[in-house]
Structures are given as structure tokens and as C-alpha cells.
Amino acid sequence: MGAPVNCPRSKPSREDDLSEYTPMPWTLKEIRAAIPAHLFVRDTPRAMLYLIRDLLMAAIVWKIGLQIDPTFKRVDVLSLMTPVGAEAGRWLAWVAYWWMQGLIFTGIWVIGHECGHGAFSAHKWVNDIIGFITHTCxxxxxxxxxxxHHRHHSNHASMERDEVYVPKTRSDLGIPQEDDKHVIDYDEYLGDTPIYTMYMLIRQQLLAFPAYLLFNVSGQKDYPKWTNHFDPNSIIFTKEQRNVVIISNIGMAGMVYLVKAACATYGASYVVKLYGIPWLCVSHWFIMITYLHHTDPELPHYRRSEWNFQRGAAATVDRNFMGWWGRFFLHDVAHFHVIHHFFPKMPWYNGEEATGYLRNFIGEHYAYSDKPVFKALWHNYNECQFVEDEGSYHEAMLNTL
Structure with a gap:
């Protein structure tokens, strides 16, 4: 096995701070045997209760949202708060609505994600019906x-086969090799002003998911130029999968019709406030969570025969994502993600207990970070830029948008 290569980042002098990564030696069967069998059992009624809880919360918050504008425009409220105070209160109420509904919608999306893995129910038809409705909405x-996404899980951390968050290489960015005679000024290639970096980070958080679906942004770079998730003949899909891709497209077309009809009935601004901005929050939370799962200076990527499934599964990190907010509203999707990569069909509500067994078994190969997530987002976005062109495996990843 070749020696690990740490990728130069915006501050190469910090490379010495990184510990050398040693790939894990165990088989997936050995790892699975370390976790009690009952934690793999899928309980459809229990999963359904989580979905019902989320839908009820969304309905209640939606109902409250419908009252925001009428309440702050009432004569008695205007008299009590003054017009300026009432307007400020109205927008503060909308911000609170977007925060809550965005988290609730993201939780519903996470349940659809679990359906996609078959973790919601042992019955495929239940997974597909629930997943199709929640994700299409x-x-x-x-x-x-x-x-x-299944292909991503099957090939995670493989430079040649992973589906998303595939690191750029030195040559992709046009950065020459460095040696004793040729010292690289990385700020010349990678340095940006904080304002521009913030702009790019916000753009990533809001638009990365639709950009991936539409244009394969951050996806496998060996795919043809116009690869996307809506072309039934795309390289992503086999001929046998063509019909379900068409069904997905029909669902999305139905959403276009429903949103257009809602705008005509209630007004576009109301639809944007009640539904559009919470959806943008979903896109943000989903991208932030997955980016931080798979992007960290100490997480490896493998080339060729050095990759195997369990090594790729361990190349992700659990994070304390906003404490109880993340645990309750986001169904532990960020807190216990490593176990999810090892066993995607395991129900999310067993993730905490199963992670304890996994961590005890694989030891130092289990990655966890309690760094505040917004601080980690800024740090990783700035520090993780590229990996080397050669090498069996690399410690470092990058921002790909």
C-alpha cells in the first residue's frame, strides 16, 4: 500500500497537524456480528408514528403561519405596537416560522431518505409509497x-466510483507539483476574500442539491457533460430503471402544476413565505449535513484496490449537529451517520445504540466531532480544497461547488 498523501490546502503548514490514517482491517461480516441482531429489525408502525408526528407539527406550524400577516395587520395590534413595531414583529414571526418549518420539513425529507434505503419498513411497497410522496412534495x-444515492453508499470514498462529493485533484485545479525547488504559493491559487468565500458558501448551501440533480455538480466527474437525474437515458441509470425515473419526473411535473395553481389562488408571495423559503431551508440543512459528513481534513479517500465497502463506510464522521434540535427534528441523521453508512437499512431510531457497539468494535476508526457545526462548515470549506493526483489513499477532501 502506498503512503498516505495529505493534500495541500490554503495553509499547507498545518499539514503536519494531521495524523496518519490507517485503513481498517475487518470484514463487514465481522463488524455486523458485533452489533445485536434486534437493532436491524424494522418496525413499520413505529416509523409511521415518527412520520405522523412530523406531519402534525408541520400542519400546526402552517396554521400558525397563516395567522402571521392578519395578526400583525390588525388595528389593535398596530395601535399597541405602532406600525414600525408591528412590521418588525411580523418579520420576526416569519423568521421563527421559517426556522421551525424548515427543520420539520427536513425531518420529513429524512424519513423519505430512510424509505429510499428500505429502513422505514420491511415492505418495499411501503417504503416506495411513503418515500415517493414525501420526497416529491x-x-x-x-x-x-x-x-x-444507493450507488454513493455502495462506493463511498472511492475516487473512481463514488457518486457525489468526489474530491478535485491537484491537476483539476491546475496547480503544479511542489518540490524542494518549486514552492507553491497556495494563496495565489486558493486564496479568496472572506466576503467572496461567504458568498460561495451561501450559494453552495442553497443551490448545491438542485445543482447536483440538474447538472451533476460535485458528482462523478467522469460522467458525460449533461448528466442529470431527470433524463431516463442518463448514465446514472440502467435500462431497467428507466420507468421509475419517468415516474419520478411525473411526480415533479405534478408539483410544478400544484405550486403554479397555489400561486394563482393565494399569490406567489404567500406561497414563497409559507412553502418556498422552508424548502430552501431543507436544501440548506440537507447540504450542510451531508457536506460535513463527508468533508473533513482527516477523512480519507481511496483509489483502486485500496478501497473496500467498510473502509469507505468509515470515511464519514458523526457530529453533534445543533444538539437536541438536530436529534428531535432531524431524526439523528447527523448524530449517527457512520453506522448508517455501514448498514443503511438499519432503522434510524436504533442508530444511537448501534453506534455504541460499532464504536467499541472499530475503535480509532470511528470518527466523531463535537466542533460547533457552523464553525466546522466554515473551517472545512476553507481548508479542504483538493487531493493529490496519485496515491493509494488521501487524507483530505474538498469543497466541490
Missing amino acids: LWTPYFSWRIS
Whole structure:
């Protein structure tokens, strides 16, 4: 096995701070045997209760949202708060609505994601019906995304085969090799002003998911130029999968019709406030969570025969994502993600207990970070830029948008 190569980042002098990564030696069968069998059992009624809880919360918050504008425009409220105070209160109420509904919608999306893995129920038809409805309502082509996401899980951290968050290489960015005679000024290639970096980061958080679905942004770079999730003949899909891709497209077309009809009936601004901005929050939370799962200076990527499934599964990190907010509303999707990569069909509500067994078994190969997630987002976006062109495996990943 070749020696690990740490990728130069915006501050190469910090490379010495990284510990050398040693790939794990165990088989997937050995790892699975370390986790009690009952934690793999899928309980459809229990999963359904989580979905019902989320839908009830969404309905209650939606009902409250409908009252925001009428309440702050009432004569008695205007008299009590003054017009300026009432307007400020109205927008503060909308911000609170977007925060809550965005988290609730993201939780519903996560349940659709679990359906895509078959973790919601042991019955495929239940998974597909629930997953198709929840994801379509949140602008995700369920079957199309399920196919590519399964490929991501099957090939995670493989430079040649992973589906998304595939690192750029030194040559991709046009950065020459460095040696004793040729010292690289990385700020010349990678340095940006904080304002521009913030702009790019916000753009990533809001648009990366639709950009991936539409244009394969951050996806496998060996795919043809116009690869996307809506073309039934795309390289992402096999001929046998063509019909379900079409079904996903029909669902998305139905959403276009429903949103257009809602705008005509209630007004576009109301639809944007009640539904559009919470959906943008879903896109943000989903991208932030997955980016931080798969992007960290100490997470490896493998080339060729050095990759195997369990090594790729361990190349992700659990994070304390906003404490109880993340655990309750987001169904532990960020807190216990490593176990999910090892065993995607394991129910999410068993993730905490199963992670304890996994961590005890694989030891130092289990990755966890309690760094505040927004701080980690800024740090990783700036620090993780590229990996070397050669080498069996690399410690470092990058921002790909």
C-alpha cells in the first residue's frame, strides 16, 4: 500500500497537524456480528408514528403561519405596537416560522431518505409509497435520487466510483507539483476574500442539491457533460430503471402544476413565505449535513484496490449537529451517520445504540466531532480544497461547488 498523501490546502503548514490514517482491517461480516441482531429489525408502525408526528407539527406550524400577516395587520395590534413595531414583529414571526418549518420539513425529507434505503419498513411497497410522496412534495425525484444515492453508499470514498462529493485533484485545479525547488504559493491559487468565500458558501448551501440533480455538480466527474437525474437515458441509470425515473419526473411535473395553481389562488408571495423559503431551508440543512459528513481534513479517500465497502463506510464522521434540535427534528441523521453508512437499512431510531457497539468494535476508526457545526462548515470549506493526483489513499477532501 502506498503512503498516505495529505493534500495541500490554503495553509499547507498545518499539514503536519494531521495524523496518519490507517485503513481498517475487518470484514463487514465481522463488524455486523458485533452489533445485536434486534437493532436491524424494522418496525413499520413505529416509523409511521415518527412520520405522523412530523406531519402534525408541520400542519400546526402552517396554521400558525397563516395567522402571521392578519395578526400583525390588525388595528389593535398596530395601535399597541405602532406600525414600525408591528412590521418588525411580523418579520420576526416569519423568521421563527421559517426556522421551525424548515427543520420539520427536513425531518420529513429524512424519513423519505430512510424509505429510499428500505429502513422505514420491511415492505418495499411501503417504503416506495411513503418515500415517493414525501420526497416529491419537497422537490426531490425519489426513485432517480434513490438510485444514485444507493450507488454513493455502495462506493463511498472511492475516487473512481463514488457518486457525489468526489474530491478535485491537484491537476483539476491546475496547480503544479511542489518540490524542494518549486514552492507553491497556495494563496495565489486558493486564496479568496472572506466576503467572496461567504458568498460561495451561501450559494453552495442553497443551490448545491438542485445543482447536483440538474447538472451533476460535485458528482462523478467522469460522467458525460449533461448528466442529470431527470433524463431516463442518463448514465446514472440502467435500462431497467428507466420507468421509475419517468415516474419520478411525473411526480415533479405534478408539483410544478400544484405550486403554479397555489400561486394563482393565494399569490406567489404567500406561497414563497409559507412553502418556498422552508424548502430552501431543507436544501440548506440537507447540504450542510451531508457536506460535513463527508468533508473533513482527516477523512480519507481511496483509489483502486485500496478501497473496500467498510473502509469507505468509515470515511464519514458523526457530529453533534445543533444538539437536541438536530436529534428531535432531524431524526439523528447527523448524530449517527457512520453506522448508517455501514448498514443503511438499519432503522434510524436504533442508530444511537448501534453506534455504541460499532464504536467499541472499530475503535480509532470511528470518527466523531463535537466542533460547533457552523464553525466546522466554515473551517472545512476553507481548508479542504483538493487531493493529490496519485496515491493509494488521501487524507483530505474538498469543497466541490
